[in-house]
Amino acid sequence: MISVEEARARIVADLKPVAVEMVGLAQAYHRVLARPVISRLTVPPSDVSAMDGYAVRAVDTDSGKPLRLIGEAPAGHPFAGEVGPGEAVRIFTGSTIPNGADTVLIQENASVAADLVEPAASVRAGLHIRWKGQDIQAGDQVLPAGARLSVRDIGLAAAAGHPWLAVYRRPRIAILCTGDEIALPGEPLPAGGIANSNALMLSAFVTAHGGEPLVMPIARDAADEVAQAALAAKGADLLLTTGGASVGAYDLVRQGLSQQCFALDFWKIAMRPGKPLIFGRLGDLPVLGLPGNPVSAYVCAVLFLRSAIEVLSGLPPESPGFETVRLAAPMRANDVREDYVRAIIAQSADGEMQVTPLQVQDSGMLRALAGSNALIRRVPFSPAIEAGRYVEILRLDHS
């Protein structure tokens, strides 16, 4: 058996980012930047006012004498002249500071009658001014390659003058579920059969992590059918299978793939739920085989498929982001396998987050999985632990 960490490292080492495409900024949210964004603009483009008020000379506000209002400069309409001694120009948030002025008298501190502005306070030079280039200088790198674009990043790329961004295209993940006992939901069920939950769940997982899912027809338990389906997946960036990864006589994914010159890595991973995992290549096509059990398939998706999609998407290979959270109930010692315990994280009465493991951990319990929002990681041979101590968790959120 190999460790979770080693399995992930091997998968990540074998994959490379997909090709780059240009997308409009309105489509770039959550995509991964393939090239850094260098600002084309300086922001602010000149010294501008941070408030509504009057552009004046600071020395003129010391005496409190009224100043002569010689014009106005709404944002987008810079004042063409110059503010001389004893003069003021009406300005607004974002207005360019006119030549000659060195400060802003805010309107709350000014009494205005006809064309006279009377300062109620003495103002020092440079007040309420955002300086040219204070936020961004043209030529600055504002976003690095390899960043997943947040809402704020989109705003920043816009401010830097970019209508298009170079991003990695969405990795295409072909999803092949196998088994004589399963049918997609709404299709007629075989005797003793169940509705397949993996195909749609993994499709949603791929979508949530920025990939493009391709749900293939379910393959029956026949090596030929698996082999045909695998051929049909050429052109995808990854073939994802579920089921058939164990050692039973009816576990045919490996048999089917081996008909197609599959360079196989078959691993037993020291983890629970989910022990058997297939990884390898069918020519150029990487193949990741998850367990058929939906809870195991989901946990393996969180630990392995997510990393695979991230590397294909151009993100730097990183381990999942574990957090340290207080435990609300005791947990037993565990064995050689790394446990991923379904759990609920919630804010306790004192405001701190705490995590409660679910009582039932049977890997057949998809409903309990759906009701959980975190996985507690217990590394191999973790000793028993009391409530109130700290454990490592992975948040599940919506994804």
Next chain:
Amino acid sequence: MISVEEARARIVADLKPVAVEMVGLAQAYHRVLARPVISRLTVPPSDVSAMDGYAVRAVDTDSGKPLRLIGEAPAGHPFAGEVGPGEAVRIFTGSTIPNGADTVLIQENASVAADLVEPAASVRAGLHIRWKGQDIQAGDQVLPAGARLSVRDIGLAAAAGHPWLAVYRRPRIAILCTGDEIALPGEPLPAGGIANSNALMLSAFVTAHGGEPLVMPIARDAADEVAQAALAAKGADLLLTTGGASVGAYDLVRQGLSQQCFALDFWKIAMRPGKPLIFGRLGDLPVLGLPGNPVSAYVCAVLFLRSAIEVLSGLPPESPGFETVRLAAPMRANDVREDYVRAIIAQSADGEMQVTPLQVQDSGMLRALAGSNALIRRVPFSPAIEAGRYVEILRLDHS
């Protein structure tokens, strides 16, 4: 001035969920359920094996005598006969337990030669069996109306036999930015002008929170133009404006809207950044007016637009999810306004999350906003606070 909480409560009280549509399960991820999901299936559909092995009678394993292998039952192919005394049937994970058998002898505990299965251990009745309906009973409500569908929920709805789900359609949010000084990125800039960052940033925000953005052409600073644009937004579920919400002579959103019989609520909100906010109705169309400053617009989107989209989407009105996190640097006392301080949250050396406020809090600093990943909330008149104490934060993540 009104509080942040009161402003949000008023917005939420005025909005109603949009209409319901049926979507295929593959499109339902992250949508909001409009009707509960009642299971059409029982899972497991019968008593099934949790392991690969042999279906036997528990009493037959006590003697250790070999059992006669009378057949096999792969998953999806139930055994037609019955397991009699001294008999065994080969089964696999997910196989229906044949009549007559009451336990599973796992294959690791069986020696098999020809048609004889020799138990290496005595097995009690009921072991390694998942009972019929253990996870889901037909008729159970497995997902409530009003839930945002997670990846695991999609798997659960599939297991419950639903190919389609009733969800609220995505709320259509029309985005209208105003100002003579702005142009969309890549368009020619006016003198002293800047690239508009709000339209695309808010479009991404709407997408991230499950809405459908509609970016309108930028309106010049003329009441007529704002009025025309507002008319064009009819059919949206919410008109979102930026800029023009203040009291300056060039703040024309209110003037433009009032030409169209705008039922206006204009608020000064005791918060920083972002004080002025417009909320009201243009006939049936709710209007939310955010400040023009991108940092203020973003923070107001987090606090108000997000709640608006959630209510329109059919989610129950909830306050943002504040977490309590340790502060890494001291903060000063604040005044009558509730502060939302841009900050960085990260795991400290001891594994606990901690939050560091950014030094520069100028609301013109979009770049600093993009670099932050949390907002620290400081309620009005919060006293000064030392490093190591706990503060409330909102995570920003990608959204």
